[in-house]
Amino acid sequence: METNLRWVALTAVAPVAWGTNYFVTREFLPADRPLFGAALRALPAGLALLALCRRRPHGAWWWRSAVLGLLNVSVFFVLVYAASQLLPTSVASTVMAVSPLAMMLIAWALVSERPGISHLAGAAIGLGGVCLMLLTGVGGVSVPGILASAAAMLVSAFGHILAKRWSASADVLASTAWQLTAGGLFLLPVAEGPPPALHTPALLAFGYVALVSTALAFTAWFTGLRHLPAGTVGLIGLLNPVTGVPLGTAVAGEVLTVQQLCGLVLVLVGVVLGRPTPAGRRGSGQAPPPPDDRHDAGGHRSKRWPPSVPYCHRG
Numbered sequence: 168m169e170t171n172l173r174w175v176a177l178t179a180v181a182p183v184a185w186g187t188n189y190f191v192t193r194e195f196l197p198a199d200r201p202l203f204g205a206a207l208r209a210l211p212a213g214l215a216l217l218a219l220c221r222r223r224p225h226g227a228w229w230w231r232s233a234v235l236g237l238l239n240v241s242v243f244f245v246l247v248y249a250a251s252q253l254l255p256t257s258v259a260s261t262v263m264a265v266s267p268l269a270m271m272l273i274a275w276a277l278v279s280e281r282p283g284i285s286h287l288a289g290a291a292i293g294l295g296g297v298c299l300m301l302l303t304g305v306g307g308v309s310v311p312g313i314l315a316s317a318a319a320m321l322v323s324a325f326g327h328i329l330a331k332r333w334s335a336s337a338d339v340l341a342s343t344a345w346q347l348t349a350g351g352l353f354l355l356p357v358a359e360g361p362p363p364a365l366h367t368p369a370l371l372a373f374g375y376v377a378l379v380s381t382a383l384a385f386t387a388w389f390t391g392l393r394h395l396p397a398g399t400v401g402l403i404g405l406l407n408p409v410t411g412v413p414l415g416t417a418v419a420g421e422v423l424t425v426q427q428l429c430g431l432v433l434v435l436v437g438v439v440l441g442r443p444t445p446a447g448r449r450g451s452g453q454a455p456p457p458p459d460d461r462h463d464a465g466g467h468r469s470k471r472w473p474p475s476v477p478y479c480h481r482g
Contacts, residue, residue, distance in 0.1 A: 171395070178391025178403050181384040186410025188380035189259045190418060192251035195372035197365075201252070203358040205244035207373050210351025212381035216344030224345050231333050232345035233353075238326030239385075240350020246319035253312030262316035263408075267293060267401030267437075269324035274397035278332050285440050286398030293405045293437025299430030324401075331392040339390050347381065405434045 196204050224232050250259045267290045271282040282290075334342045365373070391400045409431055 174391055174394045175399070175403060177387050178395065178400055179387075179406055181388035181391070182404045182407040183410045184380045184384040185263075186407045187414060188247075188376055189251045190414050191372050191375055191380070192248060193259075195368050196248075196376070197363050197369070198252045200359050200363060201245050201248040202354055203360075203362065204248045204373075205241070206351050206354035206358050207362075208244055208248075208351075208376045208381050209240045209347050209354065211373075211377040212385070213344050213347030213349075213351055215378065215382050216340055216386065217348060220338065220340040220344060222338065222341045222344075228337065228342070228345065232342070232349045235326060235330050235333070235342075235346045236349030236351075237353060238322055239330065239346055241353040243319050243323045243326065244350065245354070246315045246322065250312050250316035250319060253309040254316060255308075258308055259312070259316055262297075262313060263320050263323075263404070265294060265297060265317070266320045266324045266404055267398070269321060270328060270401035270404075271398045273325055273328040274331070277328050278397065280397050282398045283396075286396070286402065289402045289437040289440035290398075291437075292440065293402060293434050296405075296430040296433030296435075296437060297408065299426050299433065327388070327392060327400075328397055330389060331397060334389065334393065339393060340386060343382075343386050343389050347385065402438050402440075405438050409434055 192204070250262070253259075254262075267286075271280075271286060271290060274280040275282060330342070330346070388400070391403065413431075
């Protein structure tokens with residue numbers, strides 16, 4: 168149980184960092200350069216992780232990195248950047264909180280993880296909390312912003328479960344670095360013209376977004392997907408609005424109503440319901456990936472299953 172709680176705590180780093188990312192993007196980064204902003208977020212993060220692990224893709228991981236980089240990085244980052252500029256921090260972060268249900272259904276189809284009753288109950292309660300937080304009667308909410316945020320949620324849910332299926336025995340740091348680097352390289356040729364002039368606050372904001380909200384957050388998230396059921400990880404993602412809404416209220420001057428506060432409480436209850444139990448890991452319906460997926464990052468058959476050390480080996 169203590170081990171599971173440690174993985175939960177590590178995984179929670181990601182949604183908390185992503186919750187702050189909406190505010191930083193909205194307040195400090197150029198509003199009219201989503202492709203450039205996404206590239207400058209992804210590529211430095213990927214290169215930083217590559218410098219740590221010093222490994223390049225081998226075998227199937229060349230095309231897997233390209234697919235995951237396109238889904239989890241290129242398309243996702245552009246949609247999140249646009250949503251962050253079009254929506255208040257609280258609204259942008261809560262739309263993404265619909266992802267637990269999407270992740271559960273996709274995980275059921277792709278990795279044979281049947282959602283447990285506690286996961287479904289947690290998702291239902293969490294979604295109820297999200298609805299309370301969104302349906303506040305506040306006018307001026309951008310429909311394109313809502314659509315961009317919803318599309319980002321669906322793309323990321325599919326991409327994250329696909330990464331869980333493919334990365335079962337791959338090094339976490341290396342596979343995350345490959346995805347981020349590939350996604351950043353895809354974005355560079357289509358970025359909007361030459362880089363804009365960036366002042367110190369924008370440069371510091373890009374540094375935070377790249378290193379904390381991307382490199383650290385994605386490594387923590389994919390490590391959680393390695394060790395926890397997708398339903399549990401999806402529910403941990405509900406901490407995104409729990410971070411984004413208070414931050415938008417305290418720093419950006421957004422109004423937190425009693426209705427939104429009740430929604431936050433429901434979201435937290437949903438996260439608690441979906442937490443792993445001592446027997447939950449074995450009885451959650453989690454199934455090992457197909458035998459042909461049990462290979463290391465170089466395409467060789469893994470000698471140990473499951474891997475006990477998911478961290479990068481220098482060499």
